[in-house]
Amino acid sequence: MRQYMRVLLGLCLGGALAFAADVAWRPAPVAHAAEVSKNPAHAAGAPSACKDEDGDGYGLGCALGPDCNDWDGAIHPGQRERCNFRDDDCDGAVDDAPECRAPAPDESRVRVPTGAFLMGSLPGEGAADERPRHTVAVGSFELDRHEVTVRRYRVCEQAGACTPPALRSSHRRERYYDEPRYLDYPVIFVGWHQAAAFCRWAGGRLPTEAQWEKAARGPAPSVAAFPWGSEPADCSRANMGGPGSCVGDTDLVGRRPLGASAYGALDLAGNVWEWVADWYDPGYYERSPAADPRGPGAGRLKVMRGGCWQSGADTLRVSCRKAELPTAWGYNVGFRCAYPLSIPPKGGIGGGRS
Numbered sequence: 001m002r003q004y005m006r007v008l009l010g011l012c013l014g015g016a017l018a019f020a021a022d023v024a025w026r027p028a029p030v031a032h033a034a035e036v037s038k039n040p041a042h043a044a045g046a047p048s049a050c051k052d053e054d055g056d057g058y059g060l061g062c063a064l065g066p067d068c069n070d071w072d073g074a075i076h077p078g079q080r081e082r083c084n085f086r087d088d089d090c091d092g093a094v095d096d097a098p099e100c101r102a103p104a105p106d107e108s109r110v111r112v113p114t115g116a117f118l119m120g121s122l123p124g125e126g127a128a129d130e131r132p133r134h135t136v137a138v139g140s141f142e143l144d145r146h147e148v149t150v151r152r153y154r155v156c157e158q159a160g161a162c163t164p165p166a167l168r169s170s171h172r173r174e175r176y177y178d179e180p181r182y183l184d185y186p187v188i189f190v191g192w193h194q195a196a197a198f199c200r201w202a203g204g205r206l207p208t209e210a211q212w213e214k215a216a217r218g219p220a221p222s223v224a225a226f227p228w229g230s231e232p233a234d235c236s237r238a239n240m241g242g243p244g245s246c247v248g249d250t251d252l253v254g255r256r257p258l259g260a261s262a263y264g265a266l267d268l269a270g271n272v273w274e275w276v277a278d279w280y281d282p283g284y285y286e287r288s289p290a291a292d293p294r295g296p297g298a299g300r301l302k303v304m305r306g307g308c309w310q311s312g313a314d315t316l317r318v319s320c321r322k323a324e325l326p327t328a329w330g331y332n333v334g335f336r337c338a339y340p341l342s343i344p345p346k347g348g349i350g351g352g353r354s
Contacts, residue, residue, distance in 0.1 A: 074088070
């Protein structure tokens, strides 16, 4: 079967489920004549085709060169890197100044106890496939604290249990899967079957939608919009996109402890979309079981959760659902695994439970 890549940008607004696009960044409009005098790129004699939306002198076709974030004039090549969970200097790395601290690699799991939670959204919130909000009882399980990393996936591949990702790059990095500096970043360019194979090898399985959303939202009566609560999404809590874009690519797992869920899971919002076990049915919530639902018995599309580094705040909500062909893969798609209690970790650097 011929493989292909789609840039997977999910929407959870106005009932729109998902769409595919060929670009990761919004095209910037050509400056109007009245704006030229205020634009340093034009004042410096840059070509008239320079598209500099934020006025920092960098942009598409500009004399100073391209910009990695043309929504924010404080982010551009040559800028001083600060410890703010963003790529200030457009080198493809977050907080890489000497004074910035990064978390140590950690492949532990979090324990999610038996109990009920509120799944889905109320009328007027999100997309139609998130409704109705309903109470679901979920049995206890463990979940990877972080998304599965390049390091762990490579161990599975070397053991002969996993096939390599479709591509070994990332969005902005020519070398990614084989580059040591990205070992603790999420593995990408893997389809649903590859993700499921890794989880089987690791002693678990892909989480169900209900398991994933409970781990993200927390127990009833929580109706938190995001894993960390209801505070607005920003780069201190999630690797996200839009005007507040953090890096424009994947980032180190676990870098943002403020984004932890009630159970301690990290990066459940942003960084990469995460495959879950269920087939997709837009009307499934209307008839799903009240305890441990596992999704439809068959289907054409599989579900992804969590949004990615390109997503705006609405798509980072814990109830947002996205559907894709199980053979799809992209530079913004990864996964994590769920496990029965007391199954020891396998692969990577090891680690304990919370």
